[in-house]
Amino acid sequence: MGGGTDRPGVSVVVPTHDSGPHLDPLVTSLGRQGLPPGGYEVIFADDGSTDDTPQRLDELAAADPRHVRVLHLEHSGWPSRPRNLGVEAARGEYVFFADDDDWFGDDALARLLTCAREHDADIVIGRIVGHGRGVPRELFRGNRFGVNLANAPLSDSMTCHKLFRRSFLARHGLRFPEGRPRRLEDHRLVAEAYVLAERVCVLADHPCYHHVRRSDAGNVTATRMDPAEYYAALRAAMDVVDAHEPPEAARLRLHRRWLRQEALDRLRGRRALAAPEPWLEQVVREVGPLVRDRFAPEAVAGVPPLYRVTAHLAEQGRVADLRRLAEWEVGVRACATVDRWTVAGRTLTIDLSAHLAAGDEPLRFDGRGLPVLPVAGAEPPGGAAMRAGGARTDVVVRRRETREEFFLPVTTTTERVPTDGGAGDQVLHRTTATVDFATLSRGRTRGGWEVRARVIQAGWALDSRLPLVVRCATDGGVPRVEDTRRPHSRLRRAVRRIRRALRRTARTGDRSPDRPAGSRR
Incomplete structure (x- = not known):
């Protein structure tokens, strides 16, 4: 909304836990969102941090009470409850779920909000830029306005890093699942939201959200998953979607996405070879019955050939052949x-x-x-x-x-x-x-x-x-x-390297090991 109103256009909900300095890029990016004063709010929902994160958040709120609020919560161990309580506290027309170690591109919130209002969208997906992690590609081939699961590859993006109309979430009671199973909590909310949404937009021509895999593997979902828990969570997500009886094209898109990326990709190539043998055997024991019992023949038939081969080997429990295929595939x-x-x-x-x-x-x-x-x-x-x-x-x-x-x-x-x-x-x-x-x-x-x-x-x-x-x-x-x-290109690169080295030497002086700092030739 415009400046001076009591209701912000966007509420950014951020779950935090022992975030430390990883929070800094997000905080810095919030000041470059192109929204007027009062046009947004940030709700940090701290999940019982044990470091100085609560104090840092309180300082941010004290310095900018108009835009920053902090919820101090008991530790739950997962982002679902902090996100749910953040939505309950939100006042914005729209809600964006962000992670504490990611950040926004410049003017992202303003562009997302403008797109949502112009197209009366329930959900807007902004272009995601990956840093150390994969992001959807086909989805962001171009802008898409007023699309749905049946006519656009929305299922390529199942994380919650999107703009949602807050009244849409409230009307349908959409919340992240709490308790166990914890994995794939994004999928359960996002899949149901896709099925229920009347209009979804994709803003592909502007980098909106930078998604990071931390070098210290500190993301809460970075630890190796428990196969039984993970695939129980996948079944729960499928149950949520199937209960709504969506159009066949929409259901198949979601099911094929889950079949490829949550089940079969774990049994292919480098991911399979990097997995400990007992863990891979557990995954096969879960995926085989899942393919047989939960994915319709037309869903399996619609995935590319190599996926069908992998599904067939998993159904038969052929772990050794899956490894043999993976060893060959890493050379492709x-x-x-x-x-x-x-x-x-x-x-x-x-x-x-x-x-x-x-x-x-x-x-x-x-x-x-x-x-x-x-x-x-x-x-x-x-x-x-x-x-x-x-x-x-x-x-x-x-x-x-x-x-x-x-x-x-x-x-x-x-x-x-x-x-x-x-x-x-x-x-x-x-x-x-x-x-x-x-x-x-x-x-x-x-x-x-x-x-x-x-x-x-x-x-x-x-x-x-x-x-x-x-x-x-x-x-x-x-x-x-x-x-x-071309040889002249290599020569130009060599000249540029020499020039950069000379400029560095001119700035710092030549401090070779046998020459004291500050001396000159």
């Missing part, structure tokens, strides 16, 4: 080659070729477009009905300074290329991408940009960094492309 990678690039005005065009490789050899696909796997009998019954469609290459630019990512418009064709020896063919992707740096990121293009190809096929979505670095001296300026394959 994306390979991309820039065939040509040009700049015309402020528009960059890139032609590239890409494919998947297994070790040093191209990955092979059979006549149906399914990967040739190293595990016998891995294909589930009815596997001939599987389809490997959707093979494509996306091209993404990432701003070096902020880690923001943007998809570029592309055209892609695929062709089968016979390989020497063995069964199966290579699938080659030929892609053309274009980007206008006058309009990319709403013209905010100053700085350096990396370019990546993302090869998507059969259940893999793998990145290959291209040998191009794009630099813009000003926002919306002419892009200058550095092709790191």
Whole structure:
């Protein structure tokens, strides 16, 4: 709302526990949200901290009582209760749930609130930037207004870091589950909210929320989960959704998301190999019956081929074969080659070729477009009905300074290329991408940009960094492309390193080990 009103536009609810200095980036970012005085409030719900966090929060509230309030709570050990009590205390038109070690992008709350009001949205999802953790990609391909589970990949984002209309939460009694099971408490609230919401918006053209995995693994959910508890929580989340009897398309999107990311991804590649053998066996014991009993055949049939193979092996309890498949999969990678690039005005065009490789050899696909796997009998019954469609290459630019990512418009064709020896063919992707740096990121293009190809096929979505670095001296300026394959590019980088070293020496002086500080040549 406007300045001077008693009701803020946004209430930010932040659960804290022994947050210490990890809280500082969030606090600093709150002063750059583009809202007028009184336009927002922050409710810190402290879950019985034992360090100096309560005192730090009280000092923040004393310094800015108009915008900051603190709830001192008994320790519950999980964010659910602090978030629920924070919502009860909130006065804002909308509520945003933030974590104590994350932070907001500049003007994020103002943009989210404007979007919510203009589109009368119950939920607005702002672009998330990951720091040490994965974030949704397909969801943020572009802005989406007035969408729902059935027509947009909302299920890609199941954390609670979103803007919710407070009256919408109250009307439906939406609260985070307290008590056990504790895991996936975000999913239970967010999934039910998606099913009940009339309008959801996605604000993809502005970095709104920076999501962090702390280097000290201090996030409360960073510890290894107990498989029995975790999958009991997943069943509870599925029960909540199914009780509402949502449209079939919405239910399948949620179920397939949970099947892929909460169940099968834990049994693939590096995640499987990094897991202790007894723990992996426990996961398989939970996932196998879950696939058989809770996921309808059409849900399983709708996931990419490699996921179907993993589900089949889990159902049969074939832990050794899952490990064998994981050992092979860690060698699967994306390979991309820039065939040509040009700049015309402020528009960059890139032609590239890409494919998947297994070790040093191209990955092979059979006549149906399914990967040739190293595990016998891995294909589930009815596997001939599987389809490997959707093979494509996306091209993404990432701003070096902020880690923001943007998809570029592309055209892609695929062709089968016979390989020497063995069964199966290579699938080659030929892609053309274009980007206008006058309009990319709403013209905010100053700085350096990396370019990546993302090869998507059969259940893999793998990145290959291209040998191009794009630099813009000003926002919306002419892009200058550095092709790191060219000798003169390597020479320029070496010259820049030498110049930086000389500048540092000029500032600090040469303090070699046998020369006392302060002496000069």
